[in-house]
Amino acid sequence: MTFLLDDEQREFGRTLDRMLGAADIAGAVRAWAVDDTGPGRKVWQRLADLGVFALAVPEEHAGSGFLPVELAVAFVELGRHGVPGPVVETVAAAALLRRLGDPAPSARWLPGIATGGHLVSYADTYGETVGTDGTAGTDGTGEGGHPGGDAGGGRGPYALDAHTADTTFVVAGDRLLSATGHGPVQPSLDPARRLARPAYGGEVLASGPAVRAASRHAVDVAASLTAAQALGAGRRLLADTVTYVRQRKQFGVAVGSFQAVRHRLADALVALEFAQPLVFGAAVALAAETGADGQRGRLVATEGAGRAAAVRREVAAAKVAAGEAAYGAARAALQLHGAIGYTDELDLSLWIRKARALRTAWGTPSECRARVLTGQDIFY
């Protein structure tokens, strides 16, 4: 009955913060950017050992049940420390399988996800069917109609780290595929992210209307955890900038004593502080909607389809607010560090670049604002 993290949840966040703070995540990111995924994989395993991936997996598959609030706690820390790799996509894939409830693919993939053995990328064509050559089919929303796709292309969305993941789940039309391959790997503005369009051939893991219902849920999970990551990244950008402007002197005083600097950072904090309850509100809504393993909350006055729309609204609101707050923090961090912030000498650049990418990943601000008002996925 209380909108506060409990002691256990807070301690979980602190544990992750300590572990990640001791690891050289910036080094892992720089390695990941040149396809050396070794250091990143080690971090991944430690996250699994601390139970992060199990949070999306039912108990019968080595998980701890679906716990969106704990996932949000974890992903704030992943964002704060800039962990590379398809963390969001792997959890979304697990959420998809769990919601699908189909025993065969669940048994095959979920235990490995829970224990850290599987890195899964994930792409969703939002109801569009795509030919095996990657060209769009005709029953979709057409050119530019899906997020994650090239606005001019219609060749389907990019999948994050498809070339280094163990598999890429693709939802195309009403089929769930394990993709056989992918197109050329494209660098992102965020060096920790490498993008490729998955091939639309591959093993069919499931098909039918249940796939689309489950993928709809998975997209909400992905958006909500991207919001949590963005919140963590924004917190880090703000914290590092506060530290810097306290030390850096110009005109004989700390830069942080200039009112223009102090007010810009105050505004960055306001945006982050008000994004945070939306991020956790979305997690509570997801927990309530799924009504399953981890139910610790419920939504007021929303039932059935109305409830699903309400969840989608909460998630979209969190995504807009956290994405914009993090990007605003990135802009402030860059400006207030001055030239040194514009270099790759500081790890700061990794978060600045990530904040831009997370702003659009799994729902652009424009798409999410539309969802806030309609409660609908504009792509279905």
Next chain:
Amino acid sequence: MTFLLDDEQREFGRTLDRMLGAADIAGAVRAWAVDDTGPGRKVWQRLADLGVFALAVPEEHAGSGFLPVELAVAFVELGRHGVPGPVVETVAAAALLRRLGDPAPSARWLPGIATGGHLVSYADTYGETVGTDGTAGTDGTGEGGHPGGDAGGGRGPYALDAHTADTTFVVAGDRLLSATGHGPVQPSLDPARRLARPAYGGEVLASGPAVRAASRHAVDVAASLTAAQALGAGRRLLADTVTYVRQRKQFGVAVGSFQAVRHRLADALVALEFAQPLVFGAAVALAAETGADGQRGRLVATEGAGRAAAVRREVAAAKVAAGEAAYGAARAALQLHGAIGYTDELDLSLWIRKARALRTAWGTPSECRARVLTGQDIFY
């Protein structure tokens, strides 16, 4: 060949500034707000005596030819001093008659406008025909399709000061009317503005496609002079605020020494300084397009219909930039004056309220941004 006001134009502006500075314009506004138009009429006559209204009237009707640059100079001063009344509408009506070239209505109205005897209000239904009862006809753009109208109503736009003007020109469909009456007078957020929907009955002054072409031009004139007025109002708001923050002390120092205050005013100045060339650029474009009496410029690489669209784009750009700059200056003025700025104890409140009204008058920011890209009047 030079984008600078010449000495004569600058002196004209200074003369108006001196005259208006010596008059009690704030008093005239407060009187105007309660329908005592006497003091405002006196100012109007002085403006006419200095040749302001003649700037829109051909020489054969006691005017000085159509001189958009000089009009812009004048309207910046009208904005700076907050002159009440349908100044924009009277000039737009003159521009309409001039472009129409129809001898009878021109001979009847233009000399009186030039010499200050006629206050003319003006409303344009943008191609919509309107019944004599004020209900919209069926060939228009339909509900909410015209600016100046009630977005939910379709009962035609408001005319400024229709109840105190000597006549209200109404363009409805392809007819130009001198309206017989008007609906209930509505107060605006700006106390210097009183709005009423004109009746659509009345004497038909002209009809046919030429009316719509001429009214299209008149709307551009109205928008460009509203932009000039906004620029002047913004300049005044900034200047008065600079004066205030230099005097006002808190924490033992002038408020204007706080960096947050100084930077906010610097940003207000940037916006105004970059709106100004757009306002005069629009005037030059109008002068070039009309190609007539006052031609002192020409547009590069635009001919015929392309030229008209280019003029419309220039006007729309000026309207957006000046309107937003003035409103931004109003917000800064209010905030930096603090509580005293929120009162009607200072005349400042008159400009704060005017800035909001001018922002939407004769083209909202949204409508004008559309015109910037299309060059089209979205209502025709």
Next chain:
Amino acid sequence: MDLGHAPQDEEFRYAARSWLAARVPGTPLPSLETAEGFAAHREWERTLAADRWSVVSWPEEYGGRGASLARWLIFEEEYYAAQAPGRVSQNGISLLAPTLFAHGSPAQLARVLPPMASGEVIWAQAWSEPEAGSDLAALRSTAVRTAGGWLLSGQKTWSSRAAFADRAFGLFRSHPDADRPHRGLTYLMFDLAAPGVTVRPIGRLDGKPAFAELFLDEVFVPDEDVIGEPGQGWRVAMSTAGNERGLTLRSPGRFTASADRLVALWRQRADPADTALRDRVADAVIGARAYHLFARAGAARLATGDDLGAESSLNKIFWSELDIALHETALDLLGAAGELADSADEAPDHGSWAAGWTFALAGPIYAGTNEIQRDIIAERLLGLPKGRR
């Protein structure tokens, strides 16, 4: 972590909703910045109080229901969703009462609170002075010791509601020799009809007398109307800033109701394809939701005994900017009708959008300007150096 409410809290919600549905006037009361409207709003306070809805979070003995902060939030949601009248008692309830609960004597509570709850006594605040706005410690008005009480002299300004209110509260310099400017102040309550008080109404932006200047010339105040210790007024006044008051100054229900009304206006009047407006409407919805959830989290923390401290400064900035953005969006959505004053017969929704815009514009100025709030955030929440501002 949970956003649900206990079944009893939901019962409370339905009780409030039912009562409001039956009692809220069908057409808005006249503006409370007019004599007629002030009287009507005072009467509304009496109606609220008659059924114990005027001060739900107060103890029953003073006219309340002993409601938790969570229930107060629920009540406010219902109150604004029902478009119930503005609260003319707001100054007393949200500024004076928390201070009395923290520092008042039992006798003061018993004497002051019930007539505040009933609307019998309407309170004005008297903080600012002409030379002491943001720099509140520069107060000059004096309280001079006299037999059985104090004599107040000086000038107060921006005294909201004072044009029509009954009594006022504020800080006065009682110990001019104190070593620092914010020491030596005393927190006092006084009668606006007392001998020596002159009230000069001040028109706000739209001319309505929303506040007043107070000229005080040896106004006698008995000792019983001093709150806390003489000379400790600054501490008394500030001590409640970081607790519930930071949360309750502007209730989330006000903004969620406004955002809901904006969405309704948008559906009714806007082109749904106009994404520029749509995005701004969505931002208002997101902002109101964020403010609601932030308050829920704050209430939960207060319930555990935490102090919110400088977080009320975050709150102040957020709601004041949200309020302006929301109303600017509404005016833009209304097109030319957005220019109409709230007093215009043809102003949409009884002029509530225009009135709301005018009201919102004051938000970043009063209760500590947003510039001061940003300074507080920088220093107390971010740990940045104090700077000279």
Next chain:
Amino acid sequence: MDLGHAPQDEEFRYAARSWLAARVPGTPLPSLETAEGFAAHREWERTLAADRWSVVSWPEEYGGRGASLARWLIFEEEYYAAQAPGRVSQNGISLLAPTLFAHGSPAQLARVLPPMASGEVIWAQAWSEPEAGSDLAALRSTAVRTAGGWLLSGQKTWSSRAAFADRAFGLFRSHPDADRPHRGLTYLMFDLAAPGVTVRPIGRLDGKPAFAELFLDEVFVPDEDVIGEPGQGWRVAMSTAGNERGLTLRSPGRFTASADRLVALWRQRADPADTALRDRVADAVIGARAYHLFARAGAARLATGDDLGAESSLNKIFWSELDIALHETALDLLGAAGELADSADEAPDHGSWAAGWTFALAGPIYAGTNEIQRDIIAERLLGLPKGRR
């Protein structure tokens, strides 16, 4: 008041347009922040210079065409509209050359300018030091008198182009006993290959070595490479800030061309009914037009002999914010493809939007941060008190 051009100016425009149409490479050159790209851009400077298009506003004797500021604006419009390569000689042409014209000796002009015009010598700037960024007067690097010249020692940073450039210019503390920190500085040019110079490239946000740190250890500079009087470097450096340099640092043609390309992108890829995007595209067009007209007015005033003074600070803020807003709009318009780095094969328009965004992000920082520019505007244009910042 007029926005037309003289017929001869239009002839100049068509000459430039024709030349550019024939010579501008069909595909973009490699990034000039790479060794390969730097060489290609140097070669392009040679091509420009061969037909006197590299420095049109300079006198003919130094490789220019003696073009007026108005013609320079025309050339720049045509240059960027043709999507011609970025100017690797920009530091020399827009920062060093104006100073030389104002303070250089005839011998210096004759020696330095022609190889600058031809791209034979590419210049880096060497203003900032680790402890002297916004506070440029805090420079510590020294110039010590020696026979026939000066010995430079110390550290410079954010030296743009220095990773691959030939020579550099900057301020050095030559008179350490001067009474104020911005006195006692000398403006010098030096060879980046000279003994005692160590160049450490620094990666910018995207890792490309757009600037470098310079470590100087008793680097000999002959007297002939001092500009102006020794000890007068600050005055020499600042004296041209308010004239054309304020206008020419970023030419309007750059932004009008970018805005035109954005409109084309919008027409090609965006939903025209998406008014949120439409409004941002329109704002980019409006901003570019305003910047163009502001420059036209400035050029006209300079032609009358006026000085622009602190107005260059207005310019700096406006173009730097416009550039970011324009490129953010483009990235948002591109949706998911807007996330691609400029080096991605599938990045739209050869990655120019992503590259432009990265480049634009530096705008509010270099050439005097926008915070410093706002301070200058407040003090020098608005007459506000200096404040402590």
